[in-house]
Amino acid sequence: xxxxxxxxxxxxxxxFLDFVVEEAGNQGFPPQRVSxxxxxxxxxxxxIFSYAYQERGGHVSxxxxxxxxxxxxxxxxxxxxxxxxxxPGPDLSSCLSERCVGGLGIYFVKKMTTEIRYVRxxxxxxxxxxxxxxx
Numbered sequence: 001x002x003x004x005x006x007x008x009x010x011x012x013x014x015x016f017l018d019f020v021v022e023e024a025g026n027q028g029f030p031p032q033r034v035s036x037x038x039x040x041x042x043x044x045x046x047x048i049f050s051y052a053y054q055e056r057g058g059h060v061s062x063x064x065x066x067x068x069x070x071x072x073x074x075x076x077x078x079x080x081x082x083x084x085x086x087x088p089g090p091d092l093s094s095c096l097s098e099r100c101v102g103g104l105g106i107y108f109v110k111k112m113t114t115e116i117r118y119v120r121x122x123x124x125x126x127x128x129x130x131x132x133x134x135x
Contacts, residue, residue: 001065008049008058008077016045016062023064024071029133036112037071037131043105044075044084044127052079052125070114071131076124083118084109084127111135 004019006012020041024034041062048060063074087106110116112135117128 001063003061003063005059005061008053008060008079009056010046010049012060013042013045013049016060017042019062020064020073024131027066027071028068029071029131033131033133033135036135037073040109040112040129040131041073041075043109044129047082047105048075048077048079052077052082054080069133073129073131075127075129078124081120082125083120085116085118 002019002023004016006015017038021034021038024037029037045060048058052058058077058079061074061076063076064071065074066072084106089107089110109129112131113129114132114135115128115130117126117130119126
């Protein structure tokens with residue numbers, strides 16, 4: 001299992017994303033799928049950096065594991081509780097002009113992952129994102 005942990009700051013975003021891309025690539029995932037994993041990771045991390053901590057000083061850890069056909073990414077933080085699974089999907093039937101700005105990031109996270117798990121234990125959020133080689 002490969003791990004990285006850094007302060008929850010936008011300045012560390014590329015370090016986290018480089019880590020995820022390298023690990024997914026090392027597990028033999030095709031470039032298109034690696035790009036999707038990177039996009040999902042970016043969305044989740046930016047949300048954590050922006051909303052999880054009321055004050056500076058937060059920390060994020062990522063663990064990558066898996067095998068030939070699956071890539072598992074655990075993202076851990078001690079910020080505010082946030083269950084991505086409880087967020088309702090956007091209303092895609094309304095006209096673009098009637099929709100609120102934003103709100104599609106979590107929708108794409110859910111669409112691009114094979115499985116998502118969330119648990120809050122001992123003051124820590126653990127978001128597990130599971131990716132198959134094919135979507």
